[in-house]
Amino acid sequence: MMKVVRTVAELREWSRKFRADSQSGVERPIGLVPTMGALHAGHASLVRAAAKACPGQVAVSIFVNPTQFGPSEDFARYPRSFDADCALAEAEGANVIFAPSVEEMYPAGAATFVEVEGLSDRLDGDSRPGHFRGVATVVAKLLIAAEPDLAFFGQKDAAQVAVLRRMVADLRLGTKIVVCPIVREADGLALSSRNTYLSAQERRRALVLSHSIRRVEELAGTGERRADALIAAARAVFAEEPAVRVDYVELVDWSALLPVDMATPGTLLAVAAWVGTTRLIDNTIIV
Amino acid sequence: MMKVVRTVAELREWSRKFRADSQSGVERPIGLVPTMGALHAGHASLVRAAAKACPGQVAVSIFVNPTQFGPSEDFARYPRSFDADCALAEAEGANVIFAPSVEEMYPAGAATFVEVEGLSDRLDGDSRPGHFRGVATVVAKLLIAAEPDLAFFGQKDAAQVAVLRRMVADLRLGTKIVVCPIVREADGLALSSRNTYLSAQERRRALVLSHSIRRVEELAGTGERRADALIAAARAVFAEEPAVRVDYVELVDWSALLPVDMATPGTLLAVAAWVGTTRLIDNTIIV
Numbered sequence A, B: 001m002m003k004v005v006r007t008v009a010e011l012r013e014w015s016r017k018f019r020a021d022s023q024s025g026v027e028r029p030i031g032l033v034p035t036m037g038a039l040h041a042g043h044a045s046l047v048r049a050a051a052k053a054c055p056g057q058v059a060v061s062i063f064v065n066p067t068q069f070g071p072s073e074d075f076a077r078y079p080r081s082f083d084a085d086c087a088l089a090e091a092e093g094a095n096v097i098f099a100p101s102v103e104e105m106y107p108a109g110a111a112t113f114v115e116v117e118g119l120s121d122r123l124d125g126d127s128r129p130g131h132f133r134g135v136a137t138v139v140a141k142l143l144i145a146a147e148p149d150l151a152f153f154g155q156k157d158a159a160q161v162a163v164l165r166r167m168v169a170d171l172r173l174g175t176k177i178v179v180c181p182i183v184r185e186a187d188g189l190a191l192s193s194r195n196t197y198l199s200a201q202e203r204r205r206a207l208v209l210s211h212s213i214r215r216v217e218e219l220a221g222t223g224e225r226r227a228d229a230l231i232a233a234a235r236a237v238f239a240e241e242p243a244v245r246v247d248y249v250e251l252v253d254w255s256a257l258l259p260v261d262m263a264t265p266g267t268l269l270a271v272a273a274w275v276g277t278t279r280l281i282d283n284t285i286i287v
Helices: A008-023 A041-053 A082-092 A131-146 A158-171 A193-197 A200-205 A207-221 A227-239 B008-023 B041-053 B082-092 B131-146 B158-171 B193-197 B200-205 B207-221 B227-239
Strands: A003-005 A031-035 A058-062 A096-098 A112-116 A150-154 A176-180 A244-252 A268-275 A278-285 B003-005 B031-035 B058-062 B096-098 B112-116 B150-154 B176-180 B244-252 B268-275 B278-285
Touching (some): A003 A008, A008 A058, A008 A096, A031 A131, A041 A058, A096 A131, A112 A158, A112 B158, A131 A150, A158 A268, A158 B131, A227 A244, B008 B058, B058 B082, B058 B131, B112 B131, B131 B150, B131 B158, B193 B278, B200 B207, B207 B227, B207 B278, B227 B244, B227 B268
Parallel strands (some): A003 A096, A031 A058, A058 A096, A150 A176, B058 B096
Antiparallel strands (some): A244 A268, B268 B278
């Protein structure tokens, strides 16, 4: 039976109980799926992956983290659907939901932040100053609290993955970051809690992101490796939908998030664009 | 028998073995004493306190942390005495020494820092920009690696204690910070690894720090609570030793490190001064 806990102390106690069992012979990893709630099929795939790798020992955190939103961003209206989230998480194999208050994660007078220098200013970090500082800070706290062996994140947030891999390595956290593939609607749109913001017209226009990604994958499939050509191909697709404003189209090394001239296996082609007042992202890893 | 480990993985394994034993009935805390080596009787008192509170489960880390030294500071010449440190730690009850390389604590490309905003710019942080960022970063890594219940620090580094208490609360680390009293030479000089830098003449002059502290304690003992009067008393003692250059004399709240007008029980009176090229600190907690 899945339980809901609200405090770091309870989450740590949950994790350490399993850790002790594991030390005494039963060797199973502890899994954490950090989310901001508003769970969709993308999150479901993360919980499913966690339940497969860490049967019986999966925590899902649901916390809309204020410090990763800019002052003019959508913290207040970010979708919240706690009861449905719990039902989805349980159906996919979660064993505990960690749903702390803001005060539990940021006690009165909180002044401590985790900074991943360099990486945090690239891609979405360039467009959203302070975003990755907030992400790194809250994920550090979640990993410190849950002490998981594995933590599951979606490839859709590819820059976030790079920031968190760097953070986990640097802070010597005992957690491995597991990245799960992007989950898409039937027509290609990458799943995002923010898709609910889109009007019917915007929903149609938003397909330009996944179309640009697919076009890049096709071109790369023909052997094209030049950054200029791959980026131009993506931009040409965006040009067909002028109502969508491109934020970035970049071909970068997935570790350093720095631009590369030529794609190699593992290179990240990432796009971000504004569809009305909603900012969406998508990406592909060159194979 | 005390052992020496060099990697975070070994230290974590050591800690988790005890944690598992503890979960299965033996309830003893795990203790960590973070040091930069060059151990003296002050460190000995920390290890002794740890051995008393955490018998059989005491780790002492020895790591001269480069990121807490400024570019013109004494990282390169900071005293190193590893074999003697191990002997002292073992004699006082340490069970494991954690002595990592710089690369083990800061892997290639390390870019992640822990910032405690506000507090890190006060007292020694004001005089040594970046110092407390380095301290918070390395102590976070040590606490993440060792997962101790208790971590032992000296009151001599009083501003450091305030920064680390804030950090531990904010990052939701499962560690309690234990503060041990300042240990002094017979003539009053607070023990410091940096005392070895002092010439015989400087060693005599350095007594002005502890004399100023004693003068404040005497005055406070008469009931004086005004910051102006307590600070003036300390400065008057320093004025008698003009070869020693005062860095700061401050009466502050020990949590926020912000100046107060009136001392109350727990208020921190802290001094820092240059004796030749050696910067020394001392303090007292108003009772």
